[in-house]
Amino acid sequence: MIAQKDLIRVDNGDPTKETFVLNLGPQHPAAHGVLRVLLTMDGEWIQRAEPIIGYIHRMHEKMGENRTWAKFLPNTSRIDYLSAMHYTHAFVGAVERAAKIEVPERAEYARVITSELNRISSHMVWWGALLLDLGGFTPILYAFDDREKILDLLEGLCGARLTYCYYRFGGLYNDVDDAFLKGTRDFVTHMRPRLKMYRELVTDNIILRKRLMGIGPISGEMCRKYGATGPVIRGAGVAYDVRRAEPYSVYPKLSFKIPVHPEADSMARYLVRMDEMEESLHIIEQALDQIPAGPFIGKVPRVLKLPVGDTCYAVEAARGRFMVRIVSDGKEIPYRIKLRTPSFSNLSLYEEASKGMILPDALAMMGSLDLVIPDIDR
Amino acid sequence: MSLKTAFLETLSGFKSLLTGMRITAREAAKPSITVQYPHETLKMPDRFRGHVKLVLDPETGKSRCTSCNLCVRACPSDCIEVEGIKREGEKKKSVTEYVLDFTTCSLCGSCVEACPSDAIEYSKDYNVVSLHREDFSRMDLVKKLEAEAKVWAEKNPEAAAKAKAASEAATAAAASAALAKATPAPSTSATPAAAAPSVTTSGVLPRGPEPKTT
Amino acid sequence: MHLLSLEPIRILLYLFGICAFVGANAAYLVLAERKGAGRIQRRPGPNEAGFGGILQPIADGIKLLAKQVMVPPGTDGLLFRAAPLLVMAPPLMCLAVIPFSDSLVARNLNVGLLFVFSFGSINVMALMLGGWASRNKFAIISAARVVSQSVAYEIPMLLVVITLLMVTGTMDLNEIIGQQAGGIWHWNLFKVWVNPLMPVTFIIFFICMLAETNRAPFDMAEAESELVAGAFTEYGGMGFGVFFMAEYANIVVGCSLATVLFLGGWQSPIGVLSGGLWGAGWFLLKMYGLIFTVIWIRWTFPRTQFYSLLNLSWKILIPVSLFTLLLTGAMMKLPLVFNQLF
Numbered sequence: 001m002i003a004q005k006d007l008i009r010v011d012n013g014d015p016t017k018e019t020f021v022l023n024l025g026p027q028h029p030a031a032h033g034v035l036r037v038l039l040t041m042d043g044e045w046i047q048r049a050e051p052i053i054g055y056i057h058r059m060h061e062k063m064g065e066n067r068t069w070a071k072f073l074p075n076t077s078r079i080d081y082l083s084a085m086h087y088t089h090a091f092v093g094a095v096e097r098a099a100k101i102e103v104p105e106r107a108e109y110a111r112v113i114t115s116e117l118n119r120i121s122s123h124m125v126w127w128g129a130l131l132l133d134l135g136g137f138t139p140i141l142y143a144f145d146d147r148e149k150i151l152d153l154l155e156g157l158c159g160a161r162l163t164y165c166y167y168r169f170g171g172l173y174n175d176v177d178d179a180f181l182k183g184t185r186d187f188v189t190h191m192r193p194r195l196k197m198y199r200e201l202v203t204d205n206i207i208l209r210k211r212l213m214g215i216g217p218i219s220g221e222m223c224r225k226y227g228a229t230g231p232v233i234r235g236a237g238v239a240y241d242v243r244r245a246e247p248y249s250v251y252p253k254l255s256f257k258i259p260v261h262p263e264a265d266s267m268a269r270y271l272v273r274m275d276e277m278e279e280s281l282h283i284i285e286q287a288l289d290q291i292p293a294g295p296f297i298g299k300v301p302r303v304l305k306l307p308v309g310d311t312c313y314a315v316e317a318a319r320g321r322f323m324v325r326i327v328s329d330g331k332e333i334p335y336r337i338k339l340r341t342p343s344f345s346n347l348s349l350y351e352e353a354s355k356g357m358i359l360p361d362a363l364a365m366m367g368s369l370d371l372v373i374p375d376i377d378r
Numbered sequence: 379m380s381l382k383t384a385f386l387e388t389l390s391g392f393k394s395l396l397t398g399m400r401i402t403a404r405e406a407a408k409p410s411i412t413v414q415y416p417h418e419t420l421k422m423p424d425r426f427r428g429h430v431k432l433v434l435d436p437e438t439g440k441s442r443c444t445s446c447n448l449c450v451r452a453c454p455s456d457c458i459e460v461e462g463i464k465r466e467g468e469k470k471k472s473v474t475e476y477v478l479d480f481t482t483c484s485l486c487g488s489c490v491e492a493c494p495s496d497a498i499e500y501s502k503d504y505n506v507v508s509l510h511r512e513d514f515s516r517m518d519l520v521k522k523l524e525a526e527a528k529v530w531a532e533k534n535p536e537a538a539a540k541a542k543a544a545s546e547a548a549t550a551a552a553a554s555a556a557l558a559k560a561t562p563a564p565s566t567s568a569t570p571a572a573a574a575p576s577v578t579t580s581g582v583l584p585r586g587p588e589p590k591t592t
Numbered sequence: 593m594h595l596l597s598l599e600p601i602r603i604l605l606y607l608f609g610i611c612a613f614v615g616a617n618a619a620y621l622v623l624a625e626r627k628g629a630g631r632i633q634r635r636p637g638p639n640e641a642g643f644g645g646i647l648q649p650i651a652d653g654i655k656l657l658a659k660q661v662m663v664p665p666g667t668d669g670l671l672f673r674a675a676p677l678l679v680m681a682p683p684l685m686c687l688a689v690i691p692f693s694d695s696l697v698a699r700n701l702n703v704g705l706l707f708v709f710s711f712g713s714i715n716v717m718a719l720m721l722g723g724w725a726s727r728n729k730f731a732i733i734s735a736a737r738v739v740s741q742s743v744a745y746e747i748p749m750l751l752v753v754i755t756l757l758m759v760t761g762t763m764d765l766n767e768i769i770g771q772q773a774g775g776i777w778h779w780n781l782f783k784v785w786v787n788p789l790m791p792v793t794f795i796i797f798f799i800c801m802l803a804e805t806n807r808a809p810f811d812m813a814e815a816e817s818e819l820v821a822g823a824f825t826e827y828g829g830m831g832f833g834v835f836f837m838a839e840y841a842n843i844v845v846g847c848s849l850a851t852v853l854f855l856g857g858w859q860s861p862i863g864v865l866s867g868g869l870w871g872a873g874w875f876l877l878k879m880y881g882l883i884f885t886v887i888w889i890r891w892t893f894p895r896t897q898f899y900s901l902l903n904l905s906w907k908i909l910i911p912v913s914l915f916t917l918l919l920t921g922a923m924m925k926l927p928l929v930f931n932q933l934f
Binding site: 044131134135136137138141142145201202205207208210211360361 | 629632633634635733808809811891892893894895896897898900
């Protein structure tokens with residue numbers, strides 16, 4: 001609901017060029033989060049869309065300066081709660097890289113399996129929320145039914161459903177048990193026909209195609225300019241994936257394709273994410289076949305002090321490239337933790353991309369960018 | 379576009395609509411997946427992370443916590459307060475007060491991981507309800523443990539009796555040893571009051587600090 | 593029984609009957625929709641109020657009645673208050689000519705079809721009045737969209753009805769039903785020797801009916817409230833309740849019209865058992881079958897974009913319905929041509 005006082009008319013002296021300011025407020029019925037977009041509109045067309053962030057700034061980076069390395073782990077899950085495993089992976093990987101801690105193979109494979117499961121569950125929330133924005137009320141419930149299975153698997157593994165805090169420096173909190181491995185295999189078998197059903201119900205649907213095809217073009221050039229990564233840039237035809245560009249963990253041992261669609265519209269980004277879910281299932285299957293027996297955590301000193309210097313570690317989170325840069329001055333407490341989050345860069349191109357678009361199309365485009373606002377504000 | 383492609387696109391579009399309807403019809407025939415809480419509940423998995431609780435040691439009938447404060451130091455949110463006293467006959471301290479501020483706890487598990495004596499674990503409580511804020515901001519885990527110990531003692535009377543006897547014997551032995559050290563003349567064995575597993579009221583023995591009443 | 597045969601008494605009884613029918617339908621169709629949505633989404637729907645949720649509409653009604661009816665300052669008071677009533681009146685009028693069985697019809701006019709369509713058009717004007725009188729920029733934008741949507745979809749609907757009129761030759765609804773007697777193969781839907789595209793005609797009619805009643809996937813007016821407030825924004829309490837009831841009443845009228853025109857009205861599909869209460873039973877069965885399909889469609893598809901909506905009407909439905917009109921005319925004249933030639 002927009003209050004009358006927000007409809008400021010800006011009359012540029014010419015009544016045919018009258019514009020007004022519309023506040024797409026921090027409170028949304030749509031499932032975006034607390035993002036405020038200040039729209040200057042000419043009738044139904046957007047002249048300027050200015051995103052205003054900061055409504056959920058929780059000072060994670062400052063908290064990193066006040067806690068020991070181990071105490072920052074719960075924070076990492078809460079930066080982007082939908083793909084929490086990836087973010088914990090980046091932080092843990094950065095500390096391991098700096099302190100030269102060895103991680104056993106079993107732990108690395110378990111990290112890959114849980115990360116890819118988390119990627120699928122994050123994409124399902126995105127899919128359901130996008131369709132809810134577009135007016136289809138049923139697919140979100142189908143997606144959440146499948147997501148429940150993932151959450152139940154991860155709950156049986158580590159006890160938490162959303163903010164896992166499962167990885168530790170050198171490995172995992174507890175070992176993966178056979179129940180989890182079997183449950184994951186069953187899930188992969190269950191999920192493939194479900195993805196086919198999603199394709200028939202929604203992706204091939206003519207109404208959705210008319211809603212997304214040709215809407216919200218974002219070229220590869222614009223992505224490079226703003227640093228947008230993830231499905232946004234892969235939907236523009238550029239095959240950039242952190243798992244291939246800066247390989248980490250055991251991804252070099254797994255074979256997977258990088259889905260790329262060159263059309264650069266909302267439909268391309270949509271298809272990239274749907275294909276990513278298929279590829280994640282493929283990765284999980286390979287990891288389940290290859291996971292060795294062994295210890296699940298390596299040797300970590302009791303009091304962890306990193307050598308002086310700074311280290312970076314980047315992962316392919318569900319939304320794009322998430323990078324952690326830690327600066328240590330030799331003490332127990334970090335000097336600086338910098339979080340480079342993908343949604344921040346993905347949102348920054350919104351102002352340029354939405355010029356001259358009609359309002360419902362601009363909102364469909366925002367849905368296809370897959371923004372999680374706590375990820376932007378940290 | 380040409381008339382033919384427009385025509386074919388319309389037909390295929392219409393067919394996609396019919397496919398969608400067929401899928402929802404098929405899904406509608408499947409049973410409901412809702413668990414009608416509170417009429418039905420789900421069982422929590424073994425590793426479920428509810429709030430932490432003190433573990434009841436079946437051999438002693440008490441907590442294993444030695445008030446070493448490792449959990450206090452491991453907690454990222456500073457939400458644990460532990461107090462303990464050293465009782466006679468025991469090598470380590472026992473916990474007298476363990477207060478968890480559940481309003482700031484993030485269920486990260488660092489405390490469970492840090493504990494060297496396996497004294498705390500996750501509970502399976504997911505529907506904690508109270509009308510008072512203090513039940514969350516100062517969650518008294520020792521009191522919860524005592525309530526649990528009472529229930530356990532009723533259910534397993536032999537084990538409870540064994541545990542009580544063992545602790546009484548240990549305390550009695552320690553009391554007589556301390557008495558032998560404190561007074562040169564051999565005196566009577568520990569008074570019956572010393573059978574109670576708490577600080578004795580006999581004036582001869584040294585007393586520890588008074589336990590705080592919550 | 594002399595009192596009951598008096599025309600005014602009979603009309604009065606029918607009036608109460610229709611109001612009761614519409615009221616009960618509006619209330620319980622909401623429940624049916626929510627339960628149907630729940631079924632499709634594999635959840636129970638409302639099931640706490642009463643056994644299986646049967647008292648839910650009553651609870652909703654009490655809630656709406658208890659709310660304060662506010663008339664915002666600066667609005668056109670008369671139009672603001674009149675708009676819900678003007679939206680509710682046309683479906684009630686239209687139901688006066690629809691025959692529920694061979695003896696259950698309030699007033700069987702020989703221009704029954706024309707009557708229904710002329711009153712159906714008032715609905716659009718009433719929504720426009722409601723949007724205008726709200727003195728809210730977004731209400732009037734929504735109302736303007738609804739008007740352009742309704743106008744766009746009236747044209748193919750009327751073309752389709754004209755095609756049907758050519759086949760039936762009469763506007764009297766009871767006679768139209770009478771022509772479909774004898775079993776399922778006599779229904780207008782299957783009269784493909786007169787109009788080979790009759791099923792397509794039915795589908796076009798159904799789509800236009802969805803668009804006229806602002807149902808998904810064409811529900812720009814009400815569900816646009818994600819972005820901006822819809823046409824009903826300034827209405828609270830029972831004012832909103834009346835708009836809501838009017839929407840379901842429109843669905844009832846649209847589906848019953850589709851039943852009468854294409855599916856044989858109160859005729860049974862097996863040829864026998866068409867009279868009296870049996871006829872009413874068949875009619876209600878077919879009508880509720882169509883309403884169930886309307887609910888099914890709503891919960892399956894996302895919303896169309898506004899220009900897609902208009903494109904669908906102007907660029908696809910109107911050419912196809914014009915084509916069926918010409919085809920039907922040609923097919924009807926074909927025997928004459930044959931007679932002339934041979």
